Amino acid sequence: MADPWLGADLYYQPWWYDANGGWKVNVKPTLWGGANTAPSIWWAHRDEVRSKMGGAAWRWTTSIQEQFYCHLAGFPASLPEYNLESWRPAWNWATMAVYNCNYLEGGWGSVSG
Secondary structure, eight states: OTTTTTTTOOOOOOEEEETTEEEEEEEBBBBHHHHHHOGGGHHHHHHHHHHGGGGGGGGOOOHHHHHHHHHHHHHTTTSSSSSEETSOOOOOOOGGGGGGGGTTOOOOOOOOO
């Protein structure tokens, strides 16, 4: 399959860590990724992040995916990075949008430290 982005990354390297009895996956879009957020290519965003996670891609759950899509839908308000938590319930991204992608407590998340 040809590279539709001509070698340009949509995301920097994702990082993750254990938290709250689960894990948190953090992703940050590049300028190119932020400029290309049309819903018709969300699959490419998802696939790139999962690919960059390598052997840790098993951490990509339905809940994390829905949070990720919600952040894409809320771009650029959800910048500078997307914080995706495994312990959140799996809700459709459109349902979570009213809570700014962090279902129940709201807020766009915080930059991890």
